[in-house]
Amino acid sequence: MKIQDTLSNSEQKLDVSKKVRIYLCGVTVYDESHIGHARTIIVFDVLRKYLERKGIEIEFIQNFTDVDDKIINRAEIENTTAEKISIRYIENYFKDFDGLNVKRATNYPKATEHIDDIIKFIEKLIEKQIAYTSKNGVYFSVSKFPEYGKLSKKNIEELQSGARIDIDEAKNDPLDFALWKFSEKKPAWESPWGKGRPGWHIECSAMSLKYLGENFDIHGGGRDLIFPHHENEIAQSESFTESPFAKIWMHVGMVTINGEKMSKSLGNIKSIKHVLENWGPNIIRLFCLSGHYSKPIDYSEELLKENLTKWRQVETCYYELIHADGENREEVNSVMEKIKIEFSNALEDDLNTHLALSSFFQLVKEANRLAAEEKLGKEDAKIIKKEFESMLQVLGLIIPKMTENKKQEITNLITNREIFRKEKQFNEADKIRDKLNEMNVELIDHKGRTIWMKKENIKAEKF
């Protein structure tokens, strides 16, 4: 598999000969997550699920930043503790992302639970004279890391001349960044240099090293983390280990809205909770995967609607497949084989989910075509269904399941409707159909038989 690497600015082969170690920068837990977060995490979810389908073992680490000024501010506003805030939003996070059908990471380390590791990390940097203590905290000396800027392609002189006026005259150099901030209040820990809390970037260096070791395979996050966050991580980690940090840097494009980045300050946030309520997980995932991950994607109701149409086709396909009972054999093997290969090839090539989706929809169309032409045999359906489900799994899409009781109830209603239809009592027959529609069950009349499909309840569809 090839992945575009931000550092080398070229495609790199992912080594899958052994366990693949991935570190994804997660969220700062001070507020609700929005679909910008969702996209990044869904992209990595698909990457992970695809690799796992190939039988590759994955160690997937995603951190929670649970110590940060924003959390502290929020706690002050609400007159509560930072810990309570972060606990609340971690719970919130899992609610959102479980709802989006994102597989849980191997581990979700939190900064506050790794203070010792962070302190040890900083100690060694001080020992190496790469970090220094000032009156406000411990700083990383950027000038001691000559390669600084290699990820974001910035050069140090330009950064220095363009640096905004820094209030902190305790720093040797305006580019130096905090590893440890002195503070007496609230979330603060003892350290060899004084009471305080870690800076933002150090946690990822310390925790990725702890859980994934040196030189792990993929480090990811949103594009907006390239500078300064990931740049600083490289500086810290490579100074520490004196060996290359991550092998591949994979960055996901922003979600925009009306062409502008979705962000708190612009007030154009669409929370996952809100979108999930209205559109459900499948449509959101289809939307997030509809373009190449590295490019921005513009959020709009029209696009979600477009994906709703597609999702209905997927549902139809599923129910046609499970209800297929024909004898016909169309020799569907070769087509499926072709689609299957195209699907995988697309993902192998820098996780081209858009092309993978095209293949997937080709399968859906093929199945629906056979069904519409009354040619979908039971055996063929089995073959198609196997691939269908495999792709569904990789894409993280889920057909809502039904209880046996409900299925029986539907079958009974359909039988009754058939009787009315035979007797040409169409009013009565239509009443049953309406009743089923209210249950979000749609009937598909084939020649000589009627099948049903359960439609996912999409609130936004009603508007």
Place this chain on the structure above:
RNA sequence: GGUACUCUGGCAGAACGGUUAUGCGUGGGCCUGCAAAGCCUAUACAAGGGGGUUCGACUCCCUCGGGUACCUCCA
């Protein structure tokens, strides 16, 4: 201002020098008791502007222009 990315048909979006993908939308049709869903079929001579390189460019180079992101916290 600097750096990076980006600019494809009504919309969304691929293809990384030679097949004008694909989806949505729209028109027509099939199926149906009527619908719905689905399917079939038609539909766009598209490549930000201008130059090059080449037998041939959406794809490479130059240039001009638009957009976005980052340069402070940010997925």
